[in-house]
Structure formats: structure tokens, C-alpha cells
Amino acid sequence: MKIVNDLNIRKQADELGVSIWQAPSFLFLLMGIIVVVAMTVVYFASMNYGSPEILIFSEFAVVIIIFTIGTFIIRNVEYMAAANKIKSEFISMASHQLKTPIAELSWASELLISKYKKGLGKKQLDLIGEISKANAHMSRLVGDLLDVARLDRGALLLAQDKINIVNIVKEVHEADLPLATAMGVKVDVIIPGSLPEIIADKRRIKVAIDNLISNAIKYTADGGYVEVRLEKDGDKINFCVKDNGIGIPEKQQDKVFEKFFRSDNSAKYKIEGTGLGLYIVKNYVEQSGGKIWFKSIENVGSSFCFSLPIVNKK
Known part of the structure; x- marks a missing residue:
């Protein structure tokens, strides 16, 4: 294709x-x-x-x-x-x-x-x-x-801060609750008891997390569901946002992280946006030494995840 x-x-x-x-x-x-x-x-x-x-x-x-x-x-x-x-x-x-x-x-x-x-x-x-x-x-x-x-x-240039990603996720979740309430979307946050610190630019990773959570809310219909999950995976922390929203058309998925990309169905549902969010998120994550990936099925939902390295205790 x-x-x-x-x-x-x-x-x-x-x-x-x-x-x-x-x-x-x-x-x-x-x-x-x-x-x-x-x-x-x-x-x-x-x-x-x-x-x-x-x-x-x-x-x-x-x-x-x-x-x-x-x-x-x-x-x-x-x-x-x-x-x-x-x-x-x-x-x-x-x-x-x-x-x-x-x-x-x-x-x-x-x-x-x-x-x-x-x-x-x-x-x-x-x-x-x-x-x-x-x-x-x-x-x-x-x-x-x-x-x-x-x-x-x-x-x-990104800072290399030691940050508690659990606190950041909780702050972003609280800030995005009014949007979720207005959209009629339920947001659940699943976090283990404790997680080690990660290395990243605190301000920009907070922006990345907010982008993914707010996107999931905006692209999910009234009565929908968004799940935010954190978990330790070896020497890194995985952050994932999963929704049962409109999804991304398969033929456009190779352009998801391109600058100014907006999927066809986002226009159909009149969802506002600049098309910069995912482009910025990808660059923030990768320049922090992490990886980002996603899965999406149109009219079923999407999941966006990224991983970031944990602080080396040695």
C-alpha cells in the first residue's frame, strides 16, 4: 500500500x-x-x-x-x-x-x-x-x-530530569476530568502500587501524556470508555491509553505521526485539532530515549503507548 x-x-x-x-x-x-x-x-x-x-x-x-x-x-x-x-x-x-x-x-x-x-x-x-x-x-x-x-x-533540547511519572499521570487525569465529564466519557487510571522514577523532560512528557489522554477523550463518543495504564517492563516504564472511540482508518495509519495529519473521520465527526499533537509526542518520547507505538481499528477504538527508561540506580 x-x-x-x-x-x-x-x-x-x-x-x-x-x-x-x-x-x-x-x-x-x-x-x-x-x-x-x-x-x-x-x-x-x-x-x-x-x-x-x-x-x-x-x-x-x-x-x-x-x-x-x-x-x-x-x-x-x-x-x-x-x-x-x-x-x-x-x-x-x-x-x-x-x-x-x-x-x-x-x-x-x-x-x-x-x-x-x-x-x-x-x-x-x-x-x-x-x-x-x-x-x-x-x-x-x-x-x-x-x-x-x-x-x-x-x-x-530536552531536559534529562528524574521524574515520578505516576504523579504526572494523576495530575493530567485530574486536569482532563472536566473534558471527560463534558464529553460523557469515563476515564479509568490503572497504576501499580509503586513505580521507579524515569528519565525525561518533565514539562514535555506531561504535555505528551496530556495529548494522548485528551485525544482519547475527544475521539470517543458520549458513553465511551478510556483506560490509562502504567506498568513496569524490565528497565522501562510503559504508558498506555486505550479507548473505544472512532479509531483511525487503516489506509491512513502510516501517516499518524506526521506533522499536521488529521484523519478523514476526525473531520466527519467535527473534532477540533491542529494535527501537531502526535507529531510532537513522538519526538518528545524518542528524543527522551523511548519508543512509541499504537494499534487502531476504525469504529472500534485505538490504543497509544510509549515507553521511557527508568533511572539507573547504579
């Missing part, structure tokens, strides 16, 4: 935002056809003509054609790399510019609640609460965009 997708020239051109004639798969296919034709011509020329000049000319023509197409491919790759760099720089710049007004809005909201709460009515307090939630969401999105820009540049 992946080979078929790779040979889908129209699809590749659309994804890269280029014309069919600039799609790498088309150019490589064209080069292959030309090489085969040229080699065939050279072969028959050598069979029917004994003149070395004709053979030299034929081989020279083949080299020129291959060089021309190769140069065109390289220029296209350079163009796409430059465009990607500009995009990453713009995202980084825009995100940095947004941090200040978001911080000011957060400060103003907190000031209103802490200093002027007595003079505000219930409706006004509710509105400030909604502003605070929207601001927190925007702050999280800006943080994600900044990390994506750093990942694109290979400049994301």
Missing part, C-alpha cells in the same frame, strides 16, 4: 504544493523511462552500426539527458527545502511575537479575578473564566508551534 501511495504522482504533487511536472516521483519515473529508452537505442545502434563515433555520441546524449533531469530534481529539492526553512522561521517568529500579548492577557485575567472579584457578577466571572481557558489554549498552541519549529531545525 505504501509503494502504491508513493507512486501516486497527483497525490504527492498536491501534498508538496507543486505541479505534477515537479513531483519527485514523476521526475524519477521520467528519468527511468528515458534511461531505459536511451540504453535500448544505444544497444541497437551498437548492433547495427560499427562506427565508434555513433556509440560515443549516443552515450554522451544519455549522460546529458540524465544530468539535465538530475539538475532539475536537485533544484526542486532545494526549492522545497528553502520553502520549508522560510515556513519554520515564520512560525518561530510569529509564535515568539504572540507570547507577550498572551502573557499580558493571562496576567490581566488573573488580576481581575484576584483583585476585583468582589465587584464582579457571576456572568462577568464566567466570561473571565472563558477568556482564561481560551488564553491557556492559545498559550499551549504557541508552545507547540515553537517546539515544531525547533524540531524542524534540529534545535529542540
Whole structure:
């Protein structure tokens, strides 16, 4: 299936935002056809003509054609790399510019609640609460965009903290309970009595855990079920989130961890998202020395798991 997708020239051109004639798969296919034709011509020329000049000319023509197409491919790759760099720089710049007004809005909201709460009515307090939630969401999105820009540049540095993952899972579960209640989804957390500490970036692993749990809740219908599980597995800790939600179409599962990926059925059920969450989670986990994997069946459910190394006591 992946080979078929790779040979889908129209699809590749659309994804890269280029014309069919600039799609790498088309150019490589064209080069292959030309090489085969040229080699065939050279072969028959050598069979029917004994003149070395004709053979030299034929081989020279083949080299020129291959060089021309190769140069065109390289220029296209350079163009796409430059465009990607500009995009990453713009995202980084825009995100940095947004941090200040978001911080000011957060400060103003907190000031209103802490200093002027007595003079505000219930409706006004509710509105400030909604502003605070929207601001927190925007702050999280800006943080994600900044990390994506750093990942694109290979400049994301993760801390190597000794952390208690049990406490983090409990904190995230508590924070996500209002979402679960609003969605009508039951969330169970299964944790053994005690687990050793792990090595990871505390803030970012907390974001990764929140991404997986909140995703499971959002992609599960009213009356659904989400199970969060922690367990020790040799020299690592496994974290898993399992749901009985909408699942991911099989034909799209190879793109799950790609940047900006949204499955077709997420649009069908009008589930909001940026398509950055799983891309970020995968990079956080792998750069922390862990592994991530998933299983999913459309209309049955999904399970996403990752493992992280425990602290070496030696």
C-alpha cells in the first residue's frame, strides 16, 4: 500500500504544493523511462552500426539527458527545502511575537479575578473564566508551534530530569476530568502500587501524556470508555491509553505521526485539532530515549503507548 501511495504522482504533487511536472516521483519515473529508452537505442545502434563515433555520441546524449533531469530534481529539492526553512522561521517568529500579548492577557485575567472579584457578577466571572481557558489554549498552541519549529531545525533540547511519572499521570487525569465529564466519557487510571522514577523532560512528557489522554477523550463518543495504564517492563516504564472511540482508518495509519495529519473521520465527526499533537509526542518520547507505538481499528477504538527508561540506580 505504501509503494502504491508513493507512486501516486497527483497525490504527492498536491501534498508538496507543486505541479505534477515537479513531483519527485514523476521526475524519477521520467528519468527511468528515458534511461531505459536511451540504453535500448544505444544497444541497437551498437548492433547495427560499427562506427565508434555513433556509440560515443549516443552515450554522451544519455549522460546529458540524465544530468539535465538530475539538475532539475536537485533544484526542486532545494526549492522545497528553502520553502520549508522560510515556513519554520515564520512560525518561530510569529509564535515568539504572540507570547507577550498572551502573557499580558493571562496576567490581566488573573488580576481581575484576584483583585476585583468582589465587584464582579457571576456572568462577568464566567466570561473571565472563558477568556482564561481560551488564553491557556492559545498559550499551549504557541508552545507547540515553537517546539515544531525547533524540531524542524534540529534545535529542540530536552531536559534529562528524574521524574515520578505516576504523579504526572494523576495530575493530567485530574486536569482532563472536566473534558471527560463534558464529553460523557469515563476515564479509568490503572497504576501499580509503586513505580521507579524515569528519565525525561518533565514539562514535555506531561504535555505528551496530556495529548494522548485528551485525544482519547475527544475521539470517543458520549458513553465511551478510556483506560490509562502504567506498568513496569524490565528497565522501562510503559504508558498506555486505550479507548473505544472512532479509531483511525487503516489506509491512513502510516501517516499518524506526521506533522499536521488529521484523519478523514476526525473531520466527519467535527473534532477540533491542529494535527501537531502526535507529531510532537513522538519526538518528545524518542528524543527522551523511548519508543512509541499504537494499534487502531476504525469504529472500534485505538490504543497509544510509549515507553521511557527508568533511572539507573547504579
